[in-house]
Amino acid sequence: MLRRMKGTGKGVTLADVAREAGVSSMTVSRALNRPDIVTAPIRERVQAAVDALGYIPNRMAGTLAGGAPVRLLPMVLPTLHHSVYVPFLEGVQRGLTQPGWQLAIDLTEYDPQREWRAAQQFLSLRPDVMVLAGTDHDPRVLPALRRFGVRIIEVMDAHPDPADLLIGYDHAQAGTMAARHLIERGYRHLAYASCLGVGDARNARRMQAFRAEAERCGVPCAAENVEEPSSYEVGVTLLRRLLTREPGVDAIYFSNDDVAAGALFECLRQGLSVPGRVAILGHNDMSISAHVHPALSTVATPREEIGAEVARRLNAPTLKGGLVTFPCELRPRQTT
Known part of the structure; x- marks a missing residue:
C-alpha cells in the first residue's frame, strides 16, 4: 500500500x-x-x-546515465498572434510517438534579425534538429545550423531546392487558385489585401501569383498592405482603404481569415452587400470562417497535415531530406 x-x-x-x-x-x-x-x-x-x-x-x-534522452525540438515561427500555427503545432505534438521530445518555440514577428537571435539561442543548447518557418531566412541562419551539424526542417512553404527537409504548400498555387475562383464567379475588378506583406515572403508570393493570374485573364487587380499583425481591425482598415482608392473593386482576396472576417464585419456595419457589392475571400480556413454570417469563402491550407508529417519524419529511424508538399483546397461559401 x-x-x-x-x-x-x-x-x-x-x-x-x-x-x-x-x-x-x-x-x-x-x-x-x-x-x-x-x-x-x-x-x-x-x-x-x-x-x-x-x-x-x-x-x-x-x-x-544512459536513460531516455531529452530531445529538444526547437521551432522558430513568425507569430502566435492568431491561430494559424495552432493546427500545425497540434499536428506535431499529437504525432510524436518517440519518448523524450520537448518542443521549444521562439517567435520572429517576421523579423530576420530576430530569427537569427532565436537560432543562436537554440544552437547554444546543441539540438539535433531545428524547425524553421518558410524558406527565406536571415543569411546567417542556415550556414550556422550546418556548421553545427543541425538538421533543418522548413515548413509552410515550397521550393524546388530545399535546404534539407521542406514540408509545406505552394503559396503561388494558392494565389492562382484564388484568382481563378473569383474570375470564374464573374468578378471583374480584383484586389489583394494583406498585412505584414514586406516581411512575409510567403504572403508576397501568394500576392504576386494572384495578380499575375488576374493580369493573364485581362482583369484589373489592385493591392493594399498594412504593416501590422493580422487582426479584425486590420481587415476594417484594408477594406476602407481599398474601396476609397479603388471604388470599382468587386472582389478582395485577404491574406488571412481574421483579416477577411474584419472586412466582412465592416461591410455589414456599412450596409454593403456581400457578395453583392463586394466579394470576400479569406486564406487558411480558420475556425471562425464557417461560422460567421454570411459564411466566409476561403483557401484551406494543410497546416495540421504539415505538422503531422514533421512528426512522422522525426519518428522514423533516419530523418531524410527532400520536399513534401500538400495541396490547398478552395472552400467556396457565401461571401463569393
Whole structure:
C-alpha cells in the first residue's frame, strides 16, 4: 500500500520512488524511460509513487546515465498572434510517438534579425534538429545550423531546392487558385489585401501569383498592405482603404481569415452587400470562417497535415531530406 504523503519533490530521488512503490530502482527507471517494457500494474504503482512524492526526473542526468534522452525540438515561427500555427503545432505534438521530445518555440514577428537571435539561442543548447518557418531566412541562419551539424526542417512553404527537409504548400498555387475562383464567379475588378506583406515572403508570393493570374485573364487587380499583425481591425482598415482608392473593386482576396472576417464585419456595419457589392475571400480556413454570417469563402491550407508529417519524419529511424508538399483546397461559401 502506497503511503499517502504529498512531497515537495525537492531532494526526492529515484530510490525514494522505488521504496514508495515497493519495486527496485531499475524498475522505476524502466517505467519512466521505457514504459513499453513494463507491465501496466507496475507502471501504475510507479506513477502513483511519483505523484505522491512529487518526484520530477532529472532528464539531463538521465541522459548521461544512459536513460531516455531529452530531445529538444526547437521551432522558430513568425507569430502566435492568431491561430494559424495552432493546427500545425497540434499536428506535431499529437504525432510524436518517440519518448523524450520537448518542443521549444521562439517567435520572429517576421523579423530576420530576430530569427537569427532565436537560432543562436537554440544552437547554444546543441539540438539535433531545428524547425524553421518558410524558406527565406536571415543569411546567417542556415550556414550556422550546418556548421553545427543541425538538421533543418522548413515548413509552410515550397521550393524546388530545399535546404534539407521542406514540408509545406505552394503559396503561388494558392494565389492562382484564388484568382481563378473569383474570375470564374464573374468578378471583374480584383484586389489583394494583406498585412505584414514586406516581411512575409510567403504572403508576397501568394500576392504576386494572384495578380499575375488576374493580369493573364485581362482583369484589373489592385493591392493594399498594412504593416501590422493580422487582426479584425486590420481587415476594417484594408477594406476602407481599398474601396476609397479603388471604388470599382468587386472582389478582395485577404491574406488571412481574421483579416477577411474584419472586412466582412465592416461591410455589414456599412450596409454593403456581400457578395453583392463586394466579394470576400479569406486564406487558411480558420475556425471562425464557417461560422460567421454570411459564411466566409476561403483557401484551406494543410497546416495540421504539415505538422503531422514533421512528426512522422522525426519518428522514423533516419530523418531524410527532400520536399513534401500538400495541396490547398478552395472552400467556396457565401461571401463569393
